[in-house]
Amino acid sequence: MKLLIVEDERKIARALKLGFEQERMTAEIIDDGPSGLAAALAEEYDAIILDRMLPGGMDGMEICAKLRENGIKTPILLLTAKGQIRDRVAGLNAGADDYLVKPFSFEELLARVRALMRRPSMTTSTTLQVADLSLDPVAKVVERNGKIIELSATEYALLEYLMRNEGRVLSKTTIINHVWDFDADVLPNTVEAYIGYLRSKLDRAFPDLPPLIHTARGFGYKLAGEAKGSPA
Secondary structure, three states, X not given: OEEEEEOOOHHHHHHHHHHHHHOOOEXXXXXXXXXXXXXXXXXXXXXXXXXXXXXXXXXXXXXXXXXXXXXOOOOEEEEEOOXXXXXXXXXXXXXXXXXXXXXXXXXXXXXHHHHHHOOHHHOOOOXXXXXXXXXXXXXXXXXXXXXXXXXXXXXXXXXXXXXXXXXXXXXXXXXXXXXXXXXXXXXHHHHHHHHHHHHHHHHHOOOOOOOOEEEEOOOEEEEOOOXXXXXX
């Protein structure tokens, strides 16, 4: 999952980035308001963590409101040192999906971010499910047909992104932007290689079951319970 952290306190921002990376997510840090807005408008993120008080002449409330005005529906969690009810209400009215008061624990922030990224169909469980494939983002356990699948950190991150976008064709560029860190030097061939690794563990290891990973030639890849498209 790819997150945008707009936070001017470097110590906090770096701690959050490290924490999310340990949870197999990628995070981009921006330290001022205008740059944060520009990044959120230019790139696709799975969630945005937005500090309310920011330098640059634009605070988190303004950024949030402008993103919603531009049709950006990415989940936004607003961070602030202001804990009054009126401040929380103002943040939510500006378009934020959640509000967390400083100081906070990373565990609570992580739980809230996961809740924001959860699809409505998954509200009763944190487990992602596609056909007979399941992924528990808390326990970091992947199973197919009841058998546990051992994955590397990158394989896991790629699979989670595919599962959260079940049935959607994802280009190599989109996959790179969401699975790998924004400053990583990743080539399209790398995506092909990791798709191959997942196919070996999820599809070829279960020859009696329908394949889950499909190629839309010239467009990208998707994960779906029905065999549509051509395998690469």
